[in-house]
Amino acid sequence: MSTDQTSDSAPLRARKDDKADGFTYVGRSVTINRPRHELFAFWRDFQNLSTFMENIEAIEFTGPDRAVWTVRAPAGTEVQFETEIVDIVDDTSITWRSTPDSPIKTEGRVTFADAPGNRGTIVTADIGYTPPAGDLGRVVAKLFMAEPNIQARHELKRFKMLMEAGEIATPINHRN
Amino acid sequence: MRALTWHGINDVRVDTVPDPEIINPRDAILRITSTAICGSDLHLYDGVIPGMKQGDVLGHEFMGIVEEVGPNSSLEVGQRVVVPFTISCGHCFFCQQQQFSACDNGNPVENQDASEKLYGHAMGAAFGYSHLTGGYAGGQAEYVRVPFSDVGPIVIPDGLDDEQVLFLSDILPTGWMAAENAGIGPDDTVAVWGCGPVGLFAVQSAMIMGAAQVIAIDHHPHRLELAARFGARTINFEQTHVDEALMEMTGGLGPDAVIDAVGMEAHGFALDNVVDAVKQKVGVGADRGHALRQAILAVRKGGRVSVPGVYGGMLDKWPLGAMMEKGLELRSGQTHVQRYTRDLLERIQRGEIDSTFLISHCLPLEEAPTGYKNFRDKQNEWTKVVLRPH
Ligand SMILES: [Zn+2]
Ligand SMILES: [Zn+2]
Numbered sequence: 001m002s003t004d005q006t007s008d009s010a011p012l013r014a015r016k017d018d019k020a021d022g023f024t025y026v027g028r029s030v031t032i033n034r035p036r037h038e039l040f041a042f043w044r045d046f047q048n049l050s051t052f053m054e055n056i057e058a059i060e061f062t063g064p065d066r067a068v069w070t071v072r073a074p075a076g077t078e079v080q081f082e083t084e085i086v087d088i089v090d091d092t093s094i095t096w097r098s099t100p101d102s103p104i105k106t107e108g109r110v111t112f113a114d115a116p117g118n119r120g121t122i123v124t125a126d127i128g129y130t131p132p133a134g135d136l137g138r139v140v141a142k143l144f145m146a147e148p149n150i151q152a153r154h155e156l157k158r159f160k161m162l163m164e165a166g167e168i169a170t171p172i173n174h175r176n
Numbered sequence: 177m178r179a180l181t182w183h184g185i186n187d188v189r190v191d192t193v194p195d196p197e198i199i200n201p202r203d204a205i206l207r208i209t210s211t212a213i214c215g216s217d218l219h220l221y222d223g224v225i226p227g228m229k230q231g232d233v234l235g236h237e238f239m240g241i242v243e244e245v246g247p248n249s250s251l252e253v254g255q256r257v258v259v260p261f262t263i264s265c266g267h268c269f270f271c272q273q274q275q276f277s278a279c280d281n282g283n284p285v286e287n288q289d290a291s292e293k294l295y296g297h298a299m300g301a302a303f304g305y306s307h308l309t310g311g312y313a314g315g316q317a318e319y320v321r322v323p324f325s326d327v328g329p330i331v332i333p334d335g336l337d338d339e340q341v342l343f344l345s346d347i348l349p350t351g352w353m354a355a356e357n358a359g360i361g362p363d364d365t366v367a368v369w370g371c372g373p374v375g376l377f378a379v380q381s382a383m384i385m386g387a388a389q390v391i392a393i394d395h396h397p398h399r400l401e402l403a404a405r406f407g408a409r410t411i412n413f414e415q416t417h418v419d420e421a422l423m424e425m426t427g428g429l430g431p432d433a434v435i436d437a438v439g440m441e442a443h444g445f446a447l448d449n450v451v452d453a454v455k456q457k458v459g460v461g462a463d464r465g466h467a468l469r470q471a472i473l474a475v476r477k478g479g480r481v482s483v484p485g486v487y488g489g490m491l492d493k494w495p496l497g498a499m500m501e502k503g504l505e506l507r508s509g510q511t512h513v514q515r516y517t518r519d520l521l522e523r524i525q526r527g528e529i530d531s532t533f534l535i536s537h538c539l540p541l542e543e544a545p546t547g548y549k550n551f552r553d554k555q556n557e558w559t560k561v562v563l564r565p566h
Contacts, residue, residue: 169301
């Protein structure tokens with residue numbers, strides 16, 4: 001995926017024009033007060049992702065590095081897409097993209113880097129997507145585009161809470 | 177259970193609501209024995225803090241008996257604890273720096289968005305203090321759910337009454353941190369605006385920290401008298417020009433440090449205050465800042481400004497020139513309660529700090545609405561209200 005810089009050092013997702021190669025990019029960095037290896041290992045076990053990604057309904061593995069994601073969309077609808085891992089650098093990054101047959105075109109990378117001092121690890125997600133046309137396109141547009149950054153931001157913060165505090169904060173006072 | 181709930185401006189009621197339950201592994205449920213109305217609860221009562229919803233349970237100063245614990249709580253059923261108003265995870269960067277009120281993980285992610293836009297960073301979490309700080313139910317109730325119960329609550333040894341330790345949850349450490357932020361040294365004069373609970377604890381703390389002179393400023397004679405009991409000199413701003421008096425009482429130098437324990441609902445009829453009050457009423461997120469402006473003008477060159485008073489929105493006519501030209505230091509912030517509770521508990525046990533002098537009224541929870549009304553309208557007599565749910 002393209003995260004190349006142009007005329008400054010800012011990441012692509014912070015640029016005023018956040019489109020490149022036909023993709024729209026969203027993303028976020030969080031600093032998590034845990035060792036890099038631990039965070040990488042938790043993320044690498046993709047089944048763990050549904051513990052902090054609230055919209056994931058199911059993850060079904062279709063090959064060693066391929067998975068079909070069922071994601072809840074607004075108004076009780078669901079969206080499915082298939083991804084494959086294109087690159088893994090241990091304790092550093094995981095890069096994926098949608099398979100050619102997937103109805104949604106998306107690619108993403110999560111990187112893990114040591115934070116300065118003893119602040120832990122900087123985890124950065126960059127996710128690019130192109131909404132498909134037609135009815136599905138409208139659902140996906142709602143899913144991603146209403147506030148494209150909110151979802152990425154919320155999920156990374158939940159990941160941070162789970163890793164640092166061992167639980168995800170909620171004001172809820174009653175079970176169910 | 178019965179709980180004090182918010183229904184709108186000047187409208188709080190005691191309602192029946194469902195009992196809280198353990199949700200997360202580090203939770204505990206407390207049976208509340210004592211809870212206080214805080215000066216900052218009046219900002220909610222007056223409707224100047226956004227993010228309140230009908231039916232929200234208020235209260236962020238409370239203590240009680242542990243009734244039930246989650247698997248990762250370090251508390252035990254039956255322990256008697258005081259709970260800090262700040263909900264802090266204990267493990268993030270900020271908690272590790274002891275900046276507990278800045279905790280990254282207490283405020284649920286959905287509730288972080290608004291303050292992230294407003295302040296550039298999401299606020300930390302607190303009990304019973306609007307959805308901006310997490311939307312947690314507060315402790316002016318029979319029971320409360322306490323998240324991260326392994327880091328916040330402090331277990332109270334036998335032999336201490338509720339009245340002696342209740343204020344460890346907020347106003348006592350808040351007054352202490354206000355004095356600490358004023359960087360008090362032995363030859364210093366410290367001026368404190370506001371002799372409400374926080375101001376009075378700031379006066380007491382400044383004395384313990386060794387200030388040569390503490391000057392307390394208010395307009396309620398009884399509150400000034402309470403400050404004088406701790407050895408403070410006093411200025412009644414209805415009778416005296418505060419700025420002139422401070423200069424004369426410091427030999428023309430000005431106080432070395434100033435503490436604004438008033439906050440955004442400063443009273444009084446100074447011109448800037450009236451303008452601010454109008455703006456606050458028309459709802460543009462504005463604060464009233466007469467006390468703070470006066471403090472910044474009064475403090476000596478190179479002095480320190482400490483702001484424990486609660487501000488929520490924007491303030492204009494900020495004396496930035498005075499700030500820069502006089503070379504002032506400004507320190508502020510919601511209290512990092514967990515940083516101070518152990519030390520302050522020991523000081524209470526040694527008899528060094530008296531926290532009971534403040535309590536003017538103890539009421540059953542059912543009478544909480546009367547408590548709110550009088551705490552706001554009769555500030556001279558109703559200096560601090562404690563509610564007893566059980
Ligand atoms: Zn308070
Ligand atoms: Zn924390």
